[in-house]
Amino acid sequence: MTTATQPLKTAINIAWLVKLPSLARSFLIKFGYAATGILFPLLVLALWQLAFEKNWLPVQILPPPSLVWQTFWELIDSGDLTSNLWISIQRIAWSVLIGGGVGLAIGFAIGLSKRAYAYLYPTFDVVSQFPVVGWIPLLMIFLGIDEALKVAAISLAVVVPVTVSTYKGIRNIPRALLEVGEVYQFTQLQRLRRVVLPAALPSIFSGIRQGVMQAWLSLVFVELLASSEGIGYLMVWGRQLMQMDIVFIGIIVIGLVGVVLDFVLRFIEARLQTWRRSAF
Structure with a gap:
């Protein structure tokens, strides 16, 4: 690597490090929106399974x-x-x-x-x-x-x-x-x-x-x-x-x-x- 190209590569790496937090935030925001949409159905499913295991209702009424x-x-x-x-x-x-x-x-x-x-x-x-x-x-x-x-x-x-x-x-x-x-x-x-x-x-x-x-x-x-x-x-x-x-x-x-x-x-x-x- 020449001395001329080393500063350029260092600058590119620094630019990626600067952008990384914003990219991560964007990914987390999009993932958060998607996860929020399926969070409630998963909670209902977990509560459903818990109700079956605890025998809160007969199996004829609430199957697993x-x-x-x-x-x-x-x-x-x-x-x-x-x-x-x-x-x-x-x-x-x-x-x-x-x-x-x-x-x-x-x-x-x-x-x-x-x-x-x-x-x-x-x-x-x-x-x-x-x-x-x-x-x-x-x-x-x-x-x-x-x-x-x-x-x-x-x-x-x-x-x-x-x-x-x-x-x-x-x-x-x-x-x-x-x-x-x-x-x-x-x-x-x-x-x-x-x-x-x-x-x-x-x-x-x-x-x-x-x-x-x-x-x-x-x-x-x-x-x-x-x-x-x-x-x-x-x-x-x-x-x-x-x-x-x-x-x-x-x-x-x-x-x-x-x-x-x-x-x-x-x-x-x-x-x-x-x-x-x-x-x-």
Whole structure:
């Protein structure tokens, strides 16, 4: 090593030593955020195991985590969990398509037309106050207890948040943006695509996210009441057999699927924001 390069290497080493504390702090902060997210579930799991070991509750009511884990893999191997989960996901997909489509149609109608608002909104405002469970007896009369009942009931849970968010998103568009369309003499279709839809998109997608999550919660409730298939029925089946490990598996799966749905919707929302910026 020459005398010319030695000071340079020493300076680089000193620079790394200076940066090391800040890098370590950054790593610890990021690790701390991640660890905080899993800390509470780990505490619940530890308390669960402790309750089993101390016999705070009978095994029939509170099975050990090891039994729940074992039953989870048994249900996967037998296909009971995957088949029932797939049925529930199909119901969600159809309900979101139907309920979301109806909600968007009503939301755009009452948001863009004062006449449609005058005719439709008062009735919609009254109907939206009824919970999903309140519609089930009436839907049973017209649809029976087959698949149409589940899809219709869950679709109703989607319609309300999508309609409200779409309507509010359109009504809250700044007047200056609407005047831009008038200046450029946009057609109704161009005005909808270039001004209304991009400006109202955040509110619309917020309603869709709420609708999907409401659909997932309503799905489980409907399956608990009137279904012979699905993740909710699997929980009822476990309760009837006094196998609470199956019930716990259903609860955990419902929570995990909800998290995955929210993550997917956030990803789609981020991609739509890119289109929104380019649409103006």
